[in-house]
Amino acid sequence: MKLARTLILILLLTPLLSEAISEAAFTAAREKMIKEQILERGITDPRLLNALLKVKRHLFVGPAFQADAYGDFPLPIEEGQTISQPYIVAIMTTVIAPDFKKKVLEIGTGSGYQAAVLAELAREVYTIEINPNLARKSKELLKSLGYRNIRCRTGDGYLGWPEAAPFDGIIVTCAPDHIPPPLIEQLAVGGRMVIPISYSTTVQDLLLVEKLANGKLKKTNLIPVLFVPLIRGGDAR
Ligand code: SAH
Numbered sequence: 001m002k003l004a005r006t007l008i009l010i011l012l013l014t015p016l017l018s019e020a021i022s023e024a025a026f027t028a029a030r031e032k033m034i035k036e037q038i039l040e041r042g043i044t045d046p047r048l049l050n051a052l053l054k055v056k057r058h059l060f061v062g063p064a065f066q067a068d069a070y071g072d073f074p075l076p077i078e079e080g081q082t083i084s085q086p087y088i089v090a091i092m093t094t095v096i097a098p099d100f101k102k103k104v105l106e107i108g109t110g111s112g113y114q115a116a117v118l119a120e121l122a123r124e125v126y127t128i129e130i131n132p133n134l135a136r137k138s139k140e141l142l143k144s145l146g147y148r149n150i151r152c153r154t155g156d157g158y159l160g161w162p163e164a165a166p167f168d169g170i171i172v173t174c175a176p177d178h179i180p181p182p183l184i185e186q187l188a189v190g191g192r193m194v195i196p197i198s199y200s201t202t203v204q205d206l207l208l209v210e211k212l213a214n215g216k217l218k219k220t221n222l223i224p225v226l227f228v229p230l231i232r233g234g235d236a237r
Contacts, residue, residue: 008207026058029070029212035058037072038090042139048093050085051120059141060111077111079131081228084173088225094195095208095222096169098122103164107157107230108173112138115150125150126164128157158232160186167191173203176230187211196227208214 034052043049058069060083065075070158074082084092092114096103097120106115109129115138118125127150128134135154142150153161157172165186170193172183177198187193193209206222 003153026056026066026070030057032070033070033086036085041087042069043087043090043094045094047099047121048090048117051093052090053114053118054237055113056079056118057083057086057113059145060113060116074165077134078137079134081110081112081131081134083111084227089117089198091222092171092194092206093121096171096192098169102168104169104171105161105164105167105183106171106173107137107150107160110173112142114140114171116145116147116172119147119150122169123149127151128153128155128161130154130156130233148221151228156233158182158230162186169193170195172196173227173231175227176228179207179209184209184211184217188226189213189215194222196225198229200201200229202226228232 022075030053037051037208038049047225052122055085058066061069061075062215068075070121072085074085077083096104098118100123103121104118104122106118106125109115111128115125115127129138132154135152139152158176160182165187167186168188168191174196175196176199179195183193188212191211192215194206195209196204196206198204204225204227208220208222210218212218
């Protein structure tokens with residue numbers, strides 16, 4: 001009788017235990033990612049490192065990719081799109097340097113991972129996704145994770161989010177071939193935008209665009225990157 005009870009208890013506890021073990025493995029993988037891919041490459045801002053530690057990247061990819069969620073590469077998400085490599089997420093976040101006073105706009109919600117990292121750091125995050133399926137899923141996921149400072153919209157991010165402008169920071173995670181004028185318009189004076197610009201199907205540069213006190217733009221090329229293209233239309237607001 002006692003043995004039967006013990007066996008039942010073990011059976012009941014096994015799933016909980018294996019979940020706890022895999023959570024611990026994910027946490028260890030996340031810590032390793034931060035040390036080897038972020039810290040050792042020179043990004044040391046403790047607030048950003050803490051945000052990367054908090055956001056469980058494996059929840060933003062499908063089950064088939066969870067084991068690889070903390071690898072040093074981008075991963076496929078649904079609809080033929082990708083979630084950026086952790087280092088690229090870190091660079092883009094650092095470049096616009098969000099803090100609690102800031103309001104930021106993201107173009108290309110995708111899985112919602114970058115939005116979650118931003119939400120750990122900024123006061124408010126506005127994010128736009130053109131693909132309705134991805135938009136719905138990421139909105140649900142971010143809500144289920146308890147983020148209350150993220151607003152999601154389905155539509156063409158080229159147009160920005162005029163009603164919520166100006167933004168202290170803008171992050172574009174899909175590549176247009178020029179800087180969308182509405183985004184320049186919606187960037188606050190003193191604000192920073194980070195955006196990949198594609199010169200051809202294989203050549204893109206990550207650009208920092210600063211709006212100076214005199215309203216002029218200062219553009220700095222950061223690094224070569226490869227993002228999915230920004231597509232136009234499908235504005236389903
Ligand atoms: N930031 C995302 C990765 C984005 S991949 C993450 O953390 O997971 C780029 C995304 O941009 C894709 O989901 C794609 O559907 C979206 N996209 C492409 N063109 C767009 C546009 N004009 N407006 C908004 N989103 C767009």
